[in-house]
Structure formats: structure tokens, C-alpha cells
Amino acid sequence: MHTVKIQKIMSDFGYRTGLTTSLHPPKRYLWTDSFAVCNFLELFIQTGQDRYKEEAFALVDQVHAVLGKHRDDDSRKGWLSGLGEEEGKLHPTVGGLRIGKRCNERKPGEPHDDRLEWDQDGQYYHYLTKWMHALNRVAVVSGNLQYNRWALELAKSAHSGFTYTSPNSQTKRMYWKMSIDLSRPLVQSMGQHDSLDGLLSYLQLMSTAVDDLKTSSELNLDMEISEAMIMCEDMNWLTDDSLGIGGLLTDAFKLTQLIAYSNFQMTHMLSTLLHFAKRGLDAFALENVLHYPAEYRLAFRELGLSIGLQTITKMMLMIKDHLDDFPQQQSLILQLKEFSSHLPLQEKIENFWQTVANQKSKTWSEHIDINSVMLATSLGPSGYLLLSH
Numbered sequence: 001m002h003t004v005k006i007q008k009i010m011s012d013f014g015y016r017t018g019l020t021t022s023l024h025p026p027k028r029y030l031w032t033d034s035f036a037v038c039n040f041l042e043l044f045i046q047t048g049q050d051r052y053k054e055e056a057f058a059l060v061d062q063v064h065a066v067l068g069k070h071r072d073d074d075s076r077k078g079w080l081s082g083l084g085e086e087e088g089k090l091h092p093t094v095g096g097l098r099i100g101k102r103c104n105e106r107k108p109g110e111p112h113d114d115r116l117e118w119d120q121d122g123q124y125y126h127y128l129t130k131w132m133h134a135l136n137r138v139a140v141v142s143g144n145l146q147y148n149r150w151a152l153e154l155a156k157s158a159h160s161g162f163t164y165t166s167p168n169s170q171t172k173r174m175y176w177k178m179s180i181d182l183s184r185p186l187v188q189s190m191g192q193h194d195s196l197d198g199l200l201s202y203l204q205l206m207s208t209a210v211d212d213l214k215t216s217s218e219l220n221l222d223m224e225i226s227e228a229m230i231m232c233e234d235m236n237w238l239t240d241d242s243l244g245i246g247g248l249l250t251d252a253f254k255l256t257q258l259i260a261y262s263n264f265q266m267t268h269m270l271s272t273l274l275h276f277a278k279r280g281l282d283a284f285a286l287e288n289v290l291h292y293p294a295e296y297r298l299a300f301r302e303l304g305l306s307i308g309l310q311t312i313t314k315m316m317l318m319i320k321d322h323l324d325d326f327p328q329q330q331s332l333i334l335q336l337k338e339f340s341s342h343l344p345l346q347e348k349i350e351n352f353w354q355t356v357a358n359q360k361s362k363t364w365s366e367h368i369d370i371n372s373v374m375l376a377t378s379l380g381p382s383g384y385l386l387l388s389h
Contacts, residue, residue, distance in 0.1 A: 002379035003046050005354075009376040010039050010055075017369060019059055028066040029100035032370045033059060034130035035384060039376045041141045042383025056138055060147070063131070064092035067100055070180065071121065074104060080181060081157075093154035096123045096161060096182050097131060105180050112187075122186045123178045128158040129197040133384075136204055140388065145212040151205050152219040157182070159198065159224045172227050174198075192239060193247055195231035196273075200254050202228060204387060207262040232269075237276035240283035243301040246308030248277040250385060253311035257387045260322040267328045274335045277308075281342050290348060294361035299353045303374040309346040310381050312339045350378055 013036060014020035017027040040056035043049070068088070070076040079088035081095030101121040106112065132151040139148035161182035162174045174194050177187035202221045209215040237248055252273040258264045284305075289297065316336045319326045326332060352358055353375055364371050377384050 001046065003043070006039060006043060006046075006376045006380045009372050009379075010036065010043065013369060013373055013376075014055060019055070019062060026062050026066050027369075028063050029369065030063065030067055030097055030124075030127040030131055031099075032373050033063050033100075034127070034134040035373045035377050037134040038137050038384035039373060039380065040383075041137055042377075042380045044141065045383060046380065053142060057142075060135065060138060063097065067097040068092045068095065071098070071104055074180075076181075091150075091153055093131075093135075093150045094157050096128060096154065096157050096178075098122070098180055099124050099127055106186060108184065117177070117187060120186075122180055123158075123161070123182060125158055125162045125174060125176070125178075125194050126191055126197055128154060129194075129201040132158075132201045132205060136208055136387075137383065139208060141383075145208070145214065148205060148208045148212060149215055149219065152209060152215065152221065155198075155202055155205055155221055155224060156219065159202075159221075159227070162194075163227065172231050174231065192235075193237060193244065193251070195228050195235065196237065196251055197247075199225065199228035199232055200251055200258070203258050203262070203264065204254065207258060207387075237273060239276075239280050240287065241280075241301065242284060242289070243304035245277055245280045245284060246304035246306070248273055248280065249305075249308030249311050252277060253315055253385060254387065256315045256318050260318055260325050261388065263325065267326055267332065271328060271332060271335060274332070278335070278338055281339070285342060285345070290345065290352070294352075294358040294363060297363060298367070299364055299371040300367060300374045302349045303353065303371070303378045306346045306349040306378040307374070307381050307384065309339075309343060310378075311385060312336055312343060314385070346378075350375070 011020075016024065018024035019026070037056050037059050040052045040059065044052035044056070069079055078085065079092070079095055080098070081088060081091065083091060083094070098121055101119055103116070103120045105121045106117065132154055135147045135151035135154070139145050139151070161178055163172055164175070165171070166173045174190050175185040175187065176189050176191050176194070177185065179186055202225045206221050206225070209219070239245060239248070252270055255266060255270050255273065259266055259270065290302070316333060319329055319332055323329055353364070353371070358364065
């Protein structure tokens, strides 16, 4: 257990980003905050101290109040959805959520600049799915299913805003980045794993909604699930990027849990995800990136892989414990065993980025919030990885 280390990381994060002090203005960033919510839940589960659950609640509220509204340097004010103040508080996610980038979004008519775009605000679909996951985890851990309803409202808005029908192929596609108000694409290409993240997030939310009598029929995601399933058909998930591989593995574990707990017949997709994750991990290992000095590495990307690698043993145990749900049990176990030579990478990554000298590098300090929060997730991943309490 690394409880004390996680407590210190999350305490520093809360203070530094204005969550637990009024001395600093709120500094919210949707990806980082999604992991942070799950870390606070993990601390609550580990320690039983209600203050960590309350910090998860407070972070959700602050994210909605900041990223669910227009920027201070924007002429537009109020909720992204256009709802009035009180109605917006009841439905804070129906307009989506901003990324939280440093600069305002590119204005209509302004030329696209790849370099500038990374620092400009807007909405990312894969960040929104991370927030759906965080809201779902709060709902499950706290028992307050309002958080899952907010996640369902976000899923509806995100799917509607990001998907479109290609005029050439008449197939459904997704934009990578949308404007703050979801009215226009800022980056038209499709994220490699976005449709997969969407499909699994929708299934996750609907699995929780089954037990919620207050979830209205308007929040049913059957159409979104069907369209995401079609977008996932024949996709090549292969990547040699550490964060991407980690994401594939965490998606595979999410799918394993959905098969085991919610009886989804999707073992073929699980096998496919493991196949691509293994090929990507083989390629990543050959690049020898983990021997580079800290100045040439990005901690949060590697820590994404560290988190993902911790799912291998968990998947193996879950499949063995739910034999009836996995008709391809033996072949799946064999696939998972093929990862064994790569498992030491997880500890290697964690140890490297816990070293004080490496945390003095610019690549750590310039991204300290996302780096430290994902290190905490790697040290205590259950709050993020598990779909049940």
C-alpha cells in the first residue's frame, strides 16, 4: 500500500490547484481532474475517511462550475449549455465541458495552426469520456446515482456534438476536437481510440443506470451504443505510444468487468484489444524509451502504461473467477500470459518517476499536476480501474 504517498500527492494537488484553499484561483483541467476524482475515491476506500469522499464531491462541483461554463476571457458568459444559472446547476454537463487549456479557442475564420492548437481551449471527446468514468465512479462509490445521470447527459451531448455522417462513405465518424460550444470542429481528424472509449463508457453508464429508477428514458444510450459499435468495427487499435497502450489495457479491463458483471457477449472484442495491446507493447519495448533521461520523457504518458499494466493480473483472476461468462477462457488466459515479460516495466516506470532527481526535470515540473496525479493513480489504481465498489 502506498496510502501515505498518495495522500501527500493529492493534498499538494488540491492546494496547488485551488481545490482546498482560497489562496489560489481554481485551476481546472479535465483529464487531470478525472484521475484526481478517482484518486480521492481510492483514498476514501483505503482509509474510510469521509473527507476524501467530500474532496471528490468538491472537485466534481468545481470542475462543473469552471469547465462547464464559458471562460473569463470570453464575451460569452454562463453555462456552455445556455441554461440559466439555477437550471444549469441541475444539469451542469449537458453543454459538455471545456478542456481547460491556457488560451482561448481559435476563432471562426482563423487559420488552423497545429502548434497553437495544443494550447487552445475547446472540447476533447476522449477527455469527456474520462469525466463520464469519474462521475460513474463517484455514483457507484457514494451510492448517489445523480452523478451517473450527469454522466449520461454528458454522453448524450458529447455523442451528438462530436459525431457526424461522412458525406463520402455515409459512415459515422467523430471529430477529434470541437469548439467550446460544440458548434464547429476545431480538429477534423478522428481519434484512434475515441469510438472504443465511447462504446465502453456508454455500456458502463447504462450498466449502472439499470439500478436507478430516476434515470429517464430520454437518457437511454441504445442509439449511441449502436453507432459507437459500428464505428469500432474493423478498427486498427495498434499504437506504440505508452499512454495509448495503457489506455487499451484499461479499456480491456473495463470490458472484462462488463462481461463478468453485466453479461455482455463481447469476448471477441476483448481478445482483439489484447492482441493490439501486446503488439504495441512489443514495439514500445524495442524503442528502449525507458532508458532515456527524464528530460526526454513525459511522465504522464508512461504512467498511463504503468496503470494499464496493472490490469493484466486483474483480468486473469477475473476471467478465472467467471468461467461461465468467458467461453474463450483458455485462449484469453494464454493471451494475458504473453504479457508476462513486460510486467516489470510497471515498477520500473513508477520507481523512475518517484525519484527526486527525476522530478526536478522540466518535463516533470512543467506538467506537475497531470504527472503527479497519474503517479498517484499508478500507486493506488483501484479507485480508477474498478467499476464496482
